[in-house]
Amino acid sequence: GDSVTQMEGPVTLSEEAFLTINCTYTATGYPSLFWYVQYPGEGLQLLLKATKADDKGSNKGFEATYRKETTSFHLEKGSVQVSDSAVYFCALILISSGSARQLTFGSGTQLTVLP
Amino acid sequence: DTAVSQTPKYLVTQMGNDKSIKCEQNLGHDTMYWYKQDSKKFLKIMFSYNNKELIINETVPNRFSPKSPDKAHLNLHINSLELGDSAVYFCASSQGDRGTKTQYFGPGTRLLVL
Numbered sequence: 001g002d003s004v005t006q007m008e009g010p011v012t013l014s015e016e017a018f019l020t021i022n023c024t025y026t027a028t029g030y031p032s033l034f035w036y037v038q039y040p041g042e043g044l045q046l047l048l049k050a051t052k053a054d055d056k057g058s059n060k061g062f063e064a065t066y067r068k069e070t071t072s073f074h075l076e077k078g079s080v081q082v083s084d085s086a087v088y089f090c091a092l093i094l095i096s097s098g099s100a101r102q103l104t105f106g107s108g109t110q111l112t113v114l115p
Numbered sequence: 116d117t118a119v120s121q122t123p124k125y126l127v128t129q130m131g132n133d134k135s136i137k138c139e140q141n142l143g144h145d146t147m148y149w150y151k152q153d154s155k156k157f158l159k160i161m162f163s164y165n166n167k168e169l170i171i172n173e174t175v176p177n178r179f180s181p182k183s184p185d186k187a188h189l190n191l192h193i194n195s196l197e198l199g200d201s202a203v204y205f206c207a208s209s210q211g212d213r214g215t216k217t218q219y220f221g222p223g224t225r226l227l228v229l
Contacts, residue, residue: 036220038156043119043205044220087156102148102160102171103218110156 002027004090006106013080013113021075021109023064023090031092033057033066033073034103038087047075047088080113087111118142119221121206127227128196136191136224138206146170147189148207148218149181158205164189165211196228 007022025031035047035057048057053068062077073090090106119140128134140147148171149161163171164183178194193200203223209216 034217043222044158044207046217046219049217089158102163104160105158108156108158 002031002092002094002104004092004104004106006088006090006109009087009108010110010112013111015082015113015115016079017113019075019077019080019084019111021088021090021111023073023075023106025071025073025090025092027071027092027094029094031094033064034091034093035062035064035073035075036089036091036105038089038108040086044089080111082113082115085111085113119206119208119219121204121221121224123224124222125225125227127229129229130196130198132196133192133194134196134226135193136204136206136226138189138191138221140187140206140208140219140221142208142210142219144208144210144219145186146209146211146216147183147186148209149189149191150205150207150220152203152205152223154202161204162189162191198228201226201228 003026005024032051034049036044037047038044048059050057050066056065064073064075087108087110089108091103122137146165148163152158161175162181167183180192183189203225205223206221207218209218
């Protein structure tokens with residue numbers, strides 16, 4: 001079945017450090033890929049997405065590139081801030097003309113940024 | 116002007132009780148979802164409705180029954196609550212149930228069963 005694997009957390013960084021959160025996927029078709037963020041006590045918000053190979057999603061300084069050859073969608077940010085502390089979820093949804101598909105989430109990665 | 120809202124935000128109840136969680140979206144979307152997030156933050160789809168019709172029904176105990184009175188609402192009723200039902204339940208909506216349609220999430224309902 002379809003699945004998403006994220007790097008284990010928690011991740012703790014100092015402010016202005018470089019961030020990478022690894023995400024790889026397994027899918028039977030051609031998925032669209034997403035990163036969602038969950039700030040403490042809140043619901044999920046879409047951070048960025050990519051719908052086909054080599055697409056780069058970007059938002060708020062975060063970037064992720066859809067790599068079909070490595071089935072990956074790693075999240076990066078060049079300089080993190082304390083306000084980036086949250087749980088980050090990688091997810092996929094299949095583009096299919098068949099039955100409806102739901103988002104399949106990774107296990108989430110807790111990021112804490114220290115001042 | 117909240118896009119996807121859920122009530123209540125917190126719910127503490129005794130084992131064996133029956134409770135409902137309500138979800139409303141004002142985005143004009145035709146598809147709504149319920150997800151469950153466990154204590155380890157793992158998120159899993161429970162149900163999805165498209166135009167008031169059930170289209171996704173994952174392996175969920177039949178104590179859980181979704182009801183969609185109209186396209187803007189998807190409620191979740193839980194009978195005979197168990198300790199293992201304690202979790203955060205998220206409602207979401209999208210326009211269409213296929214392809215790359217972005218899902219918008221509500222703030223979550225934190226359910227604690229004692």
